[in-house]
Amino acid sequence: MPTSRIRVTQLGFDAVRREFEVPLEFSGAALREAAQAAPKLPQDDATHIPLVTLDPQGSRDLDQAMHLARHDGGYRVSYAIADVAAFVEPGGALDVETWDRGVTIYCPDLRVPLHPEVICEGAGSLLPGQVRPAVLWQIDLDGSGEVVDVAVRRARVQSTAQLDYPSVQSTVDSGAPHPSLALLPEIGALRLQLAERRHAIELNLPDQEVVPDSSGGWTLAFRAQLPVEIWNAQISLLTGMCAADIMLSAGIGVLRTLPPATQGDVDRLRALAPALDVDWPADTPVGDVLAVLNPNNPKHAAFLDEAGTLLRGAGYTDFDGVPPEQPLHAGVAAAYAHVTAPLRRLVDRFGSEICLAHAAGEPTPGWVRDALARLPKAMAAADRRAAAVERAVVEATEAHVLAGRVGDEFDAVVAETGPEHGTVTLAVPAVRATCDTPDLPLGQAVRVRLTVAEPAERRVRFVRVSDGDQR
DSSP states (O other), rough: OOHHHHHHHHHHHHHHHHHHHOOOOHHHHHHHHHHHHOOOSSSSOOOTEEEEEEEETOOOOOOOEEEEEEEEEEEEEEEEOOOOGGGOOOOOTHHHHHHHHHEEEEEEEOOOOOOOOHHHITTTTTTBTEEEEEEEEEEEEEEOOOOEEEEEEEEEEEEEEEEEEHHHHHHHHHTOGGGTTHHHHHHHHHHHHHHHHHHHHOOOOOOOEEEEOOSEEEEEEEEEEOHHHHHHHHHHHHHHHHHHHHHHTTTTEEEEOOOOHHHHHHHEEEETTGTTOOOTTTOOOHHHHHTTTOOOSSSHHHHHHGGGGGGTTOOEEEEEOOOOOOOETTTTEEOOOOOOOTTHHHHHHHHHHHHHHHHHHHOOOHHHHHHHHGGGHHHHHHHHHHHHHHHHHHHHHHHHHHHOOOOEEEEEEEEOOOOOOOOEEESSSOOEEOOOSSOOTTEEEEEEEEEEEEGGGGGGEEOOGGGGOOO
């Protein structure tokens, strides 16, 4: 509605950023360091590999570029990662500020980067046609998608094209994909099959996003991942798993970890299965059950939403000497480390350096070893802030889109239930909010009435409309 659009536009998202103390500006010293950074290109020349980037439309902070080829009865994955360490001086002003930020924060109206734009959208970004320093992973797979060999080194690379998810999906669907990505559906499918064998937990629920409307304001939408996004994620996961194996072999690293779900959490989820038409045979791992569900089925979507509790508690675990007792990420169902997004995530720069050093038979740089123990706390704080900003932005938009509609009724589906209140999801507008009605029927369609829409408080509430109370 026009009034909602105007209010959202006037509000902006500045208040959210102020509330969560998002650092919008870099210091003059950090900007000077970024502008003056002039790294030498690696001697190893890999510009002959026709790499391409694959990202959301309009992205400029391009961390990864890939090329996929058949090799020795299987596949070769060439995966170049932006070499951020080539631009950031350890202990310098820019390094200090990246620790304060931790991650790039994405808001609907702007992006708050981890690094100044001269690096993250310029000299450090794997933009097409530009020779760049990179951390180049070469991962050989057999015909089933299993890893048979891994090599990682510094090299100069050159992306040949900047591609985006919708256009690549279109070319795949038409049978004419870009040659560098022609094997992505095949390799992606094999890696997904291996994930199922590991009993990995994949939810693949639609994302709730704040998006521009046709009038220059903001609205909400639920967006399901395209198949090409899921396949692309498997390449990143593959690299992260290889990185974790290298770290464990080296006896030093920082892993992305998630403890296994408690038996109580699994039992609680199993108890919900019959009411939500979910078939869960005895002795079947939860990941196998989730893998065959349809998120477009409201009951299955509610079950997948509840399964999100199994993925809570992820963090970072550093070690230097003795590997951690629990090195696994339960969602991935393997050891895993973040190394593929250094332009946007602090920890990746350090993980890459550990892998490079071990692969070259060299000691881990002292500045990396000295930083390891600080990384889990810094990344936890950064992730909390990013998640809080993301949720607050969505809540602000929900309240503004619904402002002036208190008393209106909507069709909804129950996503969560409880003895005092639950959560309902509306399709139009794409809102997910609290419903102050106890014991809602999980996964069922209900009619709800809007009782609160307070933009200043970012608060939206509904109640269920009983059969005898509809108007």
